[in-house]
Amino acid sequence: MSAFNHLLAFQRQTEALSAIAERLGWDQETVMPRGATEQRAEEMAAIEAVLHERRTDPRLGEWIDAADPQNAVEERIVHLIDREYQRATKIPARLATELARVTSLSQGVWADARANDAPDDFLPTLHDVLSLKREEAAALADGGDLYDALLDDYEPGATQAQIAALFDAMRPRLVALRDDVLGADFQPKTLGGDFPQETQLRIARQCATAFGYDWSRGRMDLAVHPFSSGRWQDSRITTRVVETDPFNCLYSAIHETGHSSYELGIDEDYSFTPLGRGVSMGVHESQSRIYENQMGRGRAFTGWLHQRMSDAFDDLSITNADDFYATVNRVTPGYIRTEADEIQYNLHIMLRFDLERDLVSGRLGVEDLTEAWNTRFLKDFGVAVDRPANGVLQDVHWAVGLFGYFPTYALGNVYAGCLNAAMREAVPELDASLARGDAAPGVEWLRENVQRHGGLYEPRDLVERAIGTTITELSLLDYLETKFSEIYRL
Structure with a gap:
């Protein structure tokens, strides 16, 4: 040979x-x-x-x-x-x-x-x-730089200086939009009702199916912290259930379907080679976030989801599809990153990015981490952490050594903002299909332009090939301002 x-x-x-x-x-x-x-x-x-x-x-x-x-x-x-x-x-x-x-x-x-x-x-x-x-x-x-060395494992070519500059550029508009939304006269209703676990999981499976999940090559299980796992012919998803909050389960399932579909969508000729996996965690996150948010939390798909939930839960408190759309996208100063609204999600990542940089550099000792977390959270979100499970203990990443991983979530949001703009232009019929509970046109565009390539291109090259222009955080910020200004009647 x-x-x-x-x-x-x-x-x-x-x-x-x-x-x-x-x-x-x-x-x-x-x-x-x-x-x-x-x-x-x-x-x-x-x-x-x-x-x-x-x-x-x-x-x-x-x-x-x-x-x-x-x-x-x-x-x-x-x-x-x-x-x-x-x-x-x-x-x-x-x-x-x-x-x-x-x-x-x-x-x-x-x-x-x-x-x-x-x-x-x-x-x-x-x-x-x-x-x-x-x-x-x-x-x-x-x-x-120690942190850059760890970051390179998840987003090749990225540096903490680049990410810090990106976050500095994003933070003012995110904070201003959050303040406007939280101060708006109109506030969406909260969701009430009884949401048994098995019913939530049944609808979660329907949602994964709507987004094209291949059940012949995957399965869904419960986990403390939702994740996806596997590649080629076997990529599995997980979710978790909170019986007072079905969105936790449903949108975790859609999010992980995005991750898993990326792995299952890679050209089969690349199996068992370095090309047969997602090229970076930032690109991976772009797929899960665009499934979950730009498609899954859009007005078209939430209309379909509202009907499914109305049929499944007799006492659903929200009977109007437009009200339901607003509730799905409700902005609240919550504790949990994975449950955060689209505006505040990146602010959660910025907190973790700064703390883990300080941990790696030695500027912050592990013994002082809980206090540092609580102080920073109060400063950033205006809410005191009520218990460690809602604070420093909520994420599994540091426990399993994933230092340098967190910023790729925000990079994924930026990539998703750019991909969404290009996808919407290329697939004008997308919302009509999402309203029928069928994400296939969007999924097919993403598979053709992103997923099938696996590791063939560097992360930024892959996204820029898909969108036909330079990556910018402005696509995400403009999308958020347009969407939430409409919802909150700003």
């Missing part, structure tokens, strides 16, 4: 093993017995040791140097394998294995601490995770 074919065959097995590791993570967060935490940590460490050995195998370097790619696709495959190889060889095997073990254990500690509103039960474990991530960042940064 040629060097390129050796490289491809070796990578195929690495990709398959990586998918198995991901499946272990899915199992831990959904159906694994709670008493199996320590065993699962050892299993995760063992498979990570095998993966790290493969990712740093000296033969990879030889095959990469000798590879003779014949086209742009093969060139991109070699480039991505080389990028992963260069990154992996900087990290000692001991560190990679220990990170897998500790973050697997940490997830269980976090879940228990969250359930008990006991941050002190979790912070010592978080200290261990952070120490390992700082060690990893130092190895990767090679004297450069």
